[in-house]
Amino acid sequence: MGTTLDQDELTGPDQHGATERPSTLTSAASRRRFFTAAATAAAAFVVTTPEQAQAQSQGTRRARRKLPEPVRGVSLALASAATPPDAQLAVWRDPVARLVRRVTLGITKAELERARALGYSRYLEEQLRPSMIDDRATASFVATNYATLRMTPDELYGANPGRAVTELQEATIYRAAFSKRQLYERMVEFWTDHFSIDTDRVSHLKSTDDRDVIRRHAMGKYPALLRASAHSAAMMEYLDQAVSRRGNINEHYARDIMELHSVGVDGGYTEQDVNELARVLTGWTVSGRGIFTYDAQMHDFGPKRVLGRTIPATAAARGLAGKGEADAIINQLALHPKTAQYIALKMTRFLLQYDPADATVQAVAAEFTRTKGDIPSMIRVILTQQNLMVAPAKYKRPFHLAISTVRALGPSVSSTSFVRGQLNAMGQQLFNWETPDGYPDKMEFWSGLALARWNAATSMVAQTGTAFNFNVTPFVGTSAETGAALIIDNLFGGEVTESLRTRLQGYLRPSPTNTGRVREAVALALSSAQFQWY
Amino acid sequence: MSQHELHAGCDEYNSLTRRAFVGVAAGVAAAATMPAWLPKVVLAQSAASRDIIVSVFLRGGADGLSMVYPFTDTNYYTGRPTISIPRPDSSDANRGVALNGQFAMSRAMSALLPAYQAGNLLVVHGAGLVNNTRSHFDAQRFIEVGKAADANLVTGWLGRHLATSTPMRSDAPLRALGLSQGLPRTLVGGPKTIPVPNPTTYGLAGSATTRAERTAWLREDYTEVDTSIGAKALDAMNTVSLLNSINFNGYVPAGGAVYPATSFGRGMRSAAALIKADIGIEAIQLDIGGWDTHSAQAPVLGSMSRSMQDLAGALAAFHADALTGGVTYNVTVVVVSEFGRNVRENGSQGTDHGRGTCMLVMGPRIAGGRVLTNNWVPLARENLESQQDLRVTIDHRDILAEIVTRRLGNPNLGVIFPSYVPTVRGVTL
Numbered sequence: 012m013g014t015t016l017d018q019d020e021l022t023g024p025d026q027h028g029a030t031e032r033p034s035t036l037t038s039a040a041s042r043r044r045f046f047t048a049a050a051t052a053a054a055a056f057v058v059t060t061p062e063q064a065q066a067q068s069q070g071t072r073r074a075r076r077k078l079p080e081p082v083r084g085v086s087l088a089l090a091s092a093a094t095p096p097d098a099q100l101a102v103w104r105d106p107v108a109r110l111v112r113r114v115t116l117g118i119t120k121a122e123l124e125r126a127r128a129l130g131y132s133r134y135l136e137e138q139l140r141p142s143m144i145d146d147r148a149t150a151s152f153v154a155t156n157y158a159t160l161r162m163t164p165d166e167l168y169g170a171n172p173g174r175a176v177t178e179l180q181e182a183t184i185y186r187a188a189f190s191k192r193q194l195y196e197r198m199v200e201f202w203t204d205h206f207s208i209d210t211d212r213v214s215h216l217k218s219t220d221d222r223d224v225i226r227r228h229a230m231g232k233y234p235a236l237l238r239a240s241a242h243s244a245a246m247m248e249y250l251d252q253a254v255s256r257r258g259n260i261n262e263h264y265a266r267d268i269m270e271l272h273s274v275g276v277d278g279g280y281t282e283q284d285v286n287e288l289a290r291v292l293t294g295w296t297v298s299g300r301g302i303f304t305y306d307a308q309m310h311d312f313g314p315k316r317v318l319g320r321t322i323p324a325t326a327a328a329r330g331l332a333g334k335g336e337a338d339a340i341i342n343q344l345a346l347h348p349k350t351a352q353y354i355a356l357k358m359t360r361f362l363l364q365y366d367p368a369d370a371t372v373q374a375v376a377a378e379f380t381r382t383k384g385d386i387p388s389m390i391r392v393i394l395t396q397q398n399l400m401v402a403p404a405k406y407k408r409p410f411h412l413a414i415s416t417v418r419a420l421g422p423s424v425s426s427t428s429f430v431r432g433q434l435n436a437m438g439q440q441l442f443n444w445e446t447p448d449g450y451p452d453k454m455e456f457w458s459g460l461a462l463a464r465w466n467a468a469t470s471m472v473a474q475t476g477t478a479f480n481f482n483v484t485p486f487v488g489t490s491a492e493t494g495a496a497l498i499i500d501n502l503f504g505g506e507v508t509e510s511l512r513t514r515l516q517g518y519l520r521p522s523p524t525n526t527g528r529v530r531e532a533v534a535l536a537l538s539s540a541q542f543q544w545y
Numbered sequence: 546m547s548q549h550e551l552h553a554g555c556d557e558y559n560s561l562t563r564r565a566f567v568g569v570a571a572g573v574a575a576a577a578t579m580p581a582w583l584p585k586v587v588l589a590q591s592a593a594s595r596d597i598i599v600s601v602f603l604r605g606g607a608d609g610l611s612m613v614y615p616f617t618d619t620n621y622y623t624g625r626p627t628i629s630i631p632r633p634d635s636s637d638a639n640r641g642v643a644l645n646g647q648f649a650m651s652r653a654m655s656a657l658l659p660a661y662q663a664g665n666l667l668v669v670h671g672a673g674l675v676n677n678t679r680s681h682f683d684a685q686r687f688i689e690v691g692k693a694a695d696a697n698l699v700t701g702w703l704g705r706h707l708a709t710s711t712p713m714r715s716d717a718p719l720r721a722l723g724l725s726q727g728l729p730r731t732l733v734g735g736p737k738t739i740p741v742p743n744p745t746t747y748g749l750a751g752s753a754t755t756r757a758e759r760t761a762w763l764r765e766d767y768t769e770v771d772t773s774i775g776a777k778a779l780d781a782m783n784t785v786s787l788l789n790s791i792n793f794n795g796y797v798p799a800g801g802a803v804y805p806a807t808s809f810g811r812g813m814r815s816a817a818a819l820i821k822a823d824i825g826i827e828a829i830q831l832d833i834g835g836w837d838t839h840s841a842q843a844p845v846l847g848s849m850s851r852s853m854q855d856l857a858g859a860l861a862a863f864h865a866d867a868l869t870g871g872v873t874y875n876v877t878v879v880v881v882s883e884f885g886r887n888v889r890e891n892g893s894q895g896t897d898h899g900r901g902t903c904m905l906v907m908g909p910r911i912a913g914g915r916v917l918t919n920n921w922v923p924l925a926r927e928n929l930e931s932q933q934d935l936r937v938t939i940d941h942r943d944i945l946a947e948i949v950t951r952r953l954g955n956p957n958l959g960v961i962f963p964s965y966v967p968t969v970r971g972v973t974l
Contacts, residue, residue, distance in 0.1 A: 454773075454774070459780075460781075461781040462748075462781045465749060466749065511766070514765065531759060535763065538763060538766075
């Protein structure tokens with residue numbers, strides 16, 4: 012690796028490897044609950060099937076959703092319904108434009124020109140090495156405007172916790188819209204959902220998790236990411252691991268680290284494994300104002316058997332004694348063949364298509380195994396030109412839609428508060444998904460909110476304040492034809508169906524140089540069916 | 546046959562999966578989905594006799610003992626030296642109105658007397674959750690999803706009712722709405738169910754001058770899309786047209802009814818207009834806040850009396866307008882709150898979070914004109930839960946389940962109120 016311009020948030024050394032460094036140790040007696048909601052609120056899950064609903068109604072703990080990965084039959088049905096009109100796919104002829112649509116949070120004229128100059132492979136390789144991309148302007152804006160992002164849990168506690176959450180949301184929007192490390196930001200989006208945490212439950216602790224877990228490892232190695240998440244105070248609180256102790260275990264995190272974070276629901280583990288892993292994990296908790304801690308006094312030193320591994324009883328001790336039991340299991344999960352399969356499927360779904368071919372997924376899983384979970388290597392296998400040219404389009408979630416709108420409009424922005432409001436209106440308030448499976452990446456889930464999406468477009472195009480100023484001038488042509496062409500170049504990378512082009516011309520025709528009319532035409536273009544896909 | 550095949554062609558089920566807002570206060574838009582679960586149920590069939598349901602949630606924990614109070618119980622007066630309501634048989638100007646020999650209605654609620662006397666209003670007292678949480682968040686959630694302490698259940702009981710019944714009108718673009726900023730959890734999971742904060746202004750944002758032109762543009766754009774995206778967009782457009790076709794501002798209530806000029810009053814007025822417009826709306830959810838009366842509760846002349854006047858005034862107007870005025874509509878109204886409040890007042894002339902409270906049920910086919918209780922006992926300390934609270938002697942689901950089966954014609958209680966076997970309390974005719 013050459014000189015890196017900003018290592019600040021990117022993959023650093025794995026802090027949670029085999030040679031585990033001690034975290035802050037505190038006695039159970041000094042543990043202090045720093046917020047009350049988590050003590051009572053149970054994390055929520057989603058009912059999926061009637062069988063599960065029924066099992067649940069019978070009071071069995073096994074009643075669990077199969078989300079986020081639906082059974083094959085369902086996903087097939089979804090995929091067919093999710094296919095955009097052939098007419099639209101047919102006009103997406105340029106492989107580089109397809110690549111830009113996938114690796115960014117919104118195609119722009121400038122980015123497309125830059126990518127074309129580099130060519131498909133070199134553009135992808137550039138994006139796969141985010142630390143080599145000069146992104147100082149973004150880093151500087153973030154450092155200036157969102158001071159809480161650098162704070163320790165103690166400092167965050169002292170600051171207004173609500174402000175910490177707001178700043179995290181607004182910084183995330185800013186980075187997604189303006190960072191040059193676009194693929195990295197997409198992977199941050201992906202892992203944020205994969206290791207989803209609801210700020211309603213953990214408040215400002217998510218800020219630390221975002222910085223030290225998600226952003227640090229988003230383009231690194233999956234095992235390091237999993238280990239970092241397992242050492243996240245926010246995750247320990249969110250999934251009730253913090254309160255699990257010898258003799259009174261809470262199996263929530265033990266279950267979800269397998270079901271959602273690693274091997275997947277079909278990963279072959281048993282209820283016994285969940286229960287035993289929960290015992291193994293006792294002592295993994297949180298101290299002070301949100302510091303991950305291993306507390307041996309909470310640990311169950313009895314004999315255990317989990318995932319085929321026998322852990323003999325040991326004498327109760329202090330310090331880090333007993334922590335290595337869970338470290339070993341987490342390492343085992345991190346490189347498990349089922350994990351390779353599960354992560355490969357999920358990443359391929361996110362980056363390529365809702366219902367990828369099994370051969371593609373197997374190739375990605377093999378790359379996971381070969382590279383021990385190297386994320387860029389897997390992406391390289393997913394985003395081949397061959398794969399991308401036959402992949403159906405995906406439907407933009409509200410976050411993607413809002414960010415792609417910002418990118419297309421190219422406003423001058425001194426605050427993203429306005430965009431945050433639009434996201435809330437469209438139903439994707441960041442870091443606020445209630446259940447640990449993350450915001451769904453399913454067309455059917457989001458497509459019922461057409462009116463909210465149209466109104467967000469209208470609202471964003473109308474902004475002329477200092478916080479968010481959309482300058483319409485670059486979109487104003489001399490005629491309906493040139494005006495429509497400007498909109499199409501700026502919003503769609505030049506590729507739309509002829510009928511949409513005609514329709515945009517038609518709207519501009521009565522008054523093609525009137526800026527009010529042009530703003531409305533831009534809003535309509537952003538509201539059009541073709542802008543909803545990427 | 547798999548569940549999927551069973552419903553593969555059913556649009557209702559295809560549209561189950563949708564984004565829903567769960568807006569509590571403070572703009573919190575948590576999210577929930579009704580995934581593609583396909584319950585093994587017999588769809589409740591459309592029937593002319595099926596009621597429309599108007600569901601009202603009193604947010605904050607309403608003090609049922611100020612709405613309808615046991616005036617013959619001296620414990621009520623000793624427990625509340627400054628915030629009790631004078632006996633109806635006293636000469637106090639602020640005395641309540643006797644409903645029977647045991648209970649009286651607060652004067653602030655007395656607008657509802659005609660509905661009560663007509664036998665259309667039922668008071669259910671000592672109602673609530675079996676779970677004893679005192680958290681607003683948890684208690685509201687448990688009531689709205691229809692089951693306590695089940696983190697797996699994220700859809701609302703009314704949403705699941707809609708999901709397991711055929712539409713009353715098969716071509717309706719909209720089956721249910723929450724008159725609120727976000728979709729209340731009660732309705733989450735309902736097909737063709739959306740939040741409509743203000744039906745009088747619902748529609749495409751931007752210039753009114755070009756609205757029709759822009760709408761036509763979008764309609765043409767999405768008509769070209771031959772996927773469910775296109776269908777859903779057109780549905781949204783039809784919903785806008787539908788709501789815009791109703792002249793809410795010019796709506797004249799029947800029976801000389803006058804709705805309070807409050808948010809809730811306007812909401813109930815809109816609800817009546819929507820029902821009379823006969824567009825296939827089956828459920829309307831409204832919220833009314835202001836019930837968290839920890840201090841200066843003032844149920845006689847102050848803050849809580851104003852809340853009760855607002856509630857009762859709007860419900861009474863709705864009764865006069867839609868349930869008795871000219872045409873009688875088949876509507877059932879239910880009013881719930883997450884919990885009641887302590888029997889004894891606190892040091893701030895208010896009351897803290899308690900347990901049992903009263904529910905109201907109103908409709909032409911409701912066995913009203915009475916106060917329904919179950920083993921009501923004097924409010925002596927030793928009879929109270931934790932020595933401080935009115936016990937929950939009637940599970941709110943008993944009332945709702947009977948309405949669902951008898952008034953909404955839906956037998957699928959196993960889905961709507963999972964793992965609960967309701968006790969029939971005889972609330973419907």
